[in-house]
Amino acid sequence: MCTMGSAVTARRDAIIELISGEGFVDISRLRSEFGCSEATLRRDLEHLKQAGQLRRTRGGAIANGAGELPFTLKLGEMAEAKRRIARVAASLIQEGQAIGFTGGTTTLQVARHLRTRSGLTVVTNALTIAMELARSKVRTVVTGGELRGKTYELVGPLSEPAASQIHLDLVFVGVDGFSVLGGLTTHNPMEARINRVLIDRSSQVVVVTDHTKLGRKTFAQIAPMSIVDILITDGEADKDAIAEVERSGIRVITA
Numbered sequence: 001m002c003t004m005g006s007a008v009t010a011r012r013d014a015i016i017e018l019i020s021g022e023g024f025v026d027i028s029r030l031r032s033e034f035g036c037s038e039a040t041l042r043r044d045l046e047h048l049k050q051a052g053q054l055r056r057t058r059g060g061a062i063a064n065g066a067g068e069l070p071f072t073l074k075l076g077e078m079a080e081a082k083r084r085i086a087r088v089a090a091s092l093i094q095e096g097q098a099i100g101f102t103g104g105t106t107t108l109q110v111a112r113h114l115r116t117r118s119g120l121t122v123v124t125n126a127l128t129i130a131m132e133l134a135r136s137k138v139r140t141v142v143t144g145g146e147l148r149g150k151t152y153e154l155v156g157p158l159s160e161p162a163a164s165q166i167h168l169d170l171v172f173v174g175v176d177g178f179s180v181l182g183g184l185t186t187h188n189p190m191e192a193r194i195n196r197v198l199i200d201r202s203s204q205v206v207v208v209t210d211h212t213k214l215g216r217k218t219f220a221q222i223a224p225m226s227i228v229d230i231l232i233t234d235g236e237a238d239k240d241a242i243a244e245v246e247r248s249g250i251r252v253i254t255a
């Protein structure tokens with residue numbers, strides 16, 4: 001029943017209908033609904049992804065146009081690429097530096113490389129990063145502000161005064177979109193604003209993002225692309241997209 005041609009088409013149509021109604025489904029939900037094997041359902045999701053009918057997440061899928069993913073779902077997207085990007089990014093950090101981190105799953109991966117290091121100061125509005133470094137020898141400064149539960153970032157007017165009074169040697173910026181016309185973008189204007197404060201207080205700006213964000217624009221602009229010194233992305237990035245970024249005077253490193 002799960003493998004016959006007409007049944008496959010009907011099931012995939014039903015999956016789309018289910019995701020459209022609920023926004024997100026995981027494999028266990030699909031198994032309960034359709035009684036098929038996990039392997040079969042993963043093939044269904046991959047087929048529907050290739051057809052442009054949904055977006056894959058770790059363990060499931062979301063509807064196209066669903067907007068910003070919760071942080072926990074973002075962790076599973078492009079996870080290996082993010083780890084490679086993070087290793088390269090961490091190698092840029094020198095002893096004694098003050099480092100800024102915006103929120104994001106890729107910036108979190110960079111921060112994880114600092115847990116065994118000392119002689120560094122980190123300033124961040126991301127609780128995930130602060131907690132990652134809580135038991136390390138890294139001096140960690142949190143900006144304060146209102147907690148945004150979807151991303152675990154501190155935002156709003158209370159987050160900005162502390163950030164505006166410090167100097168950073170470099171800042172690692174996570175983005176939801178990165179393009180020549182759109183610049184650095186994210187989903188939430190309040191996140192964009194505190195990110196821009198951290199950028200403006202830094203001598204060097206390093207964007208860390210996987211290739212799926214290149215050429216993409218989301219709702220709120222953090223800053224124009226001209227403010228970026230280095231882009232670190234993964235080796236699957238489109239060569240034409242990389243060339244366009246490099247023509248803007250930005251150093252591009254692929255991991």
